[in-house]
Amino acid sequence: MAARTIGSLPVANVQALAETCNGFNDKIPERYIRTEVRSEEVVSVHGSTLAIPIIDLNKLLDSQSSEEECVKLVSGCQNWGFFQLTNHGVPDEVIENMMNDVAEFFRQPLEAKKAYSQLPNSLEGYGQSFVVSDIQKLDWCDRFFLHVRPVESRDLSFWPTNPASFRRSVDVYSSEVAKLSCCLLEFMAKGMGAEPASLLGMFEGQPQGMRMNYYPPCWQADQVLGLSPHSDACGLTLLLQKRDVQGLQVKRDGKWFAVEALDGALIVNVGDTLEILSNGKFRSAEHRAVIHQNKERISVATFHQHCQDLIVGPLPEFVKGDKVRYRSTSYHDFLTQYLKAKA
Ligand SMILES: O=C(O)CCC(=O)C(=O)O
Numbered sequence: 314m315a316a317r318t319i320g321s322l323p324v325a326n327v328q329a330l331a332e333t334c335n336g337f338n339d340k341i342p343e344r345y346i347r348t349e350v351r352s353e354e355v356v357s358v359h360g361s362t363l364a365i366p367i368i369d370l371n372k373l374l375d376s377q378s379s380e381e382e383c384v385k386l387v388s389g390c391q392n393w394g395f396f397q398l399t400n401h402g403v404p405d406e407v408i409e410n411m412m413n414d415v416a417e418f419f420r421q422p423l424e425a426k427k428a429y430s431q432l433p434n435s436l437e438g439y440g441q442s443f444v445v446s447d448i449q450k451l452d453w454c455d456r457f458f459l460h461v462r463p464v465e466s467r468d469l470s471f472w473p474t475n476p477a478s479f480r481r482s483v484d485v486y487s488s489e490v491a492k493l494s495c496c497l498l499e500f501m502a503k504g505m506g507a508e509p510a511s512l513l514g515m516f517e518g519q520p521q522g523m524r525m526n527y528y529p530p531c532w533q534a535d536q537v538l539g540l541s542p543h544s545d546a547c548g549l550t551l552l553l554q555k556r557d558v559q560g561l562q563v564k565r566d567g568k569w570f571a572v573e574a575l576d577g578a579l580i581v582n583v584g585d586t587l588e589i590l591s592n593g594k595f596r597s598a599e600h601r602a603v604i605h606q607n608k609e610r611i612s613v614a615t616f617h618q619h620c621q622d623l624i625v626g627p628l629p630e631f632v633k634g635d636k637v638r639y640r641s642t643s644y645h646d647f648l649t650q651y652l653k654a655k656a
Pocket residue numbers: 524526540545552554560561562600601602612614
């Protein structure tokens with residue numbers, strides 16, 4: 314059995330596979346069949362208190378309502394590890410350009426996309442994530458990952474030239490969400506009674522990665538999984554998804570909760586690094602993505618990482634007399650462990 318720690322083993326292109334496998338007589342290859350999808354309980358409650366909280370950035374920024382909204386924000390990070398962000402200030406046009414250009418990229422013929430294929434032992438480019446063995450089950454999804462920030466980390470050989478506006482759309486969107494994530498980290502620290510700059514100082518100007526996920530429709534949608542259950546390794550993830558097709562599910566108390574993303578909202582989640590920095594006060598929740606029967610779904614996740622020279626361990630301001638719940642490790646060791654856990 315072949316195995317890799319970083320990067321992903323090459324597997325079939327799912328978009329192409331879905332096109333040849335779209336009728337009732339077409340058998341979905343065994344490696345994509347996930348029996349657990351049907352056997353696990355999924356809670357789907359429209360607009361109820363059982364849904365991830367909705368945080369309004371305008372309210373956070375307004376001195377009249379800030380404190381109350383900050384309590385909601387912190388409780389979302391503690392109980393769910395997820396929330397939806399409305400009035401986030403990223404202009405509609407920036408979001409539209411981003412989504413349109415990503416959709417346009419995936420719409421190209423396979424050969425054109427393959428020009429940006431991942432290289433062995435790297436996650437950057439077009440392909441898959443976390444395929445580490447020849448026998449593991451596979452996700453019904455293709456992915457395109459880029460190192461986006463800091464600007465010097467970009468390898469433009471992976472940045473598509475078609476559509477012509479792709480690079481600019483990614484650059485503008487990524488700058489907006491980087492600012493936004495810093496703003497949220499300040500409120501998260503403040504809401505916990507820590508110095509607002511405590512988290513900000515660790516994330517501002519630090520690496521941002523972007524994963525564009527393409528989930529083709531599948532006539533046997535209840536038998537495949539778009540993205541296997543996982544938690545994100547980073548500090549904070551901001552997720553943008555196509556408005557009309559939902560698919561994200563978040564685990565809480567052993568059950569999956571379907572997220573109903575609001576039109577124009579961004580979905581924010583705490584990653585493993587932030588869980589550790591907060592000494593477990595914030596949760597990095599397991600999540601997954603399911604597939605629609607006849608509609609494609611596209612999502613764009615931006616991962617905000619903390620300074621990689623720093624040790625990953627609970628911040629004294631978040632420990633405050635509690636027991637220290639996590640061992641401090643170098644970022645390298647932390648990431649090695651994270652990837653091992655996926656294998
Ligand atoms: O597509 C989604 O809804 C989830 C994406 C995600 O969790 C990821 O890319 O890490």
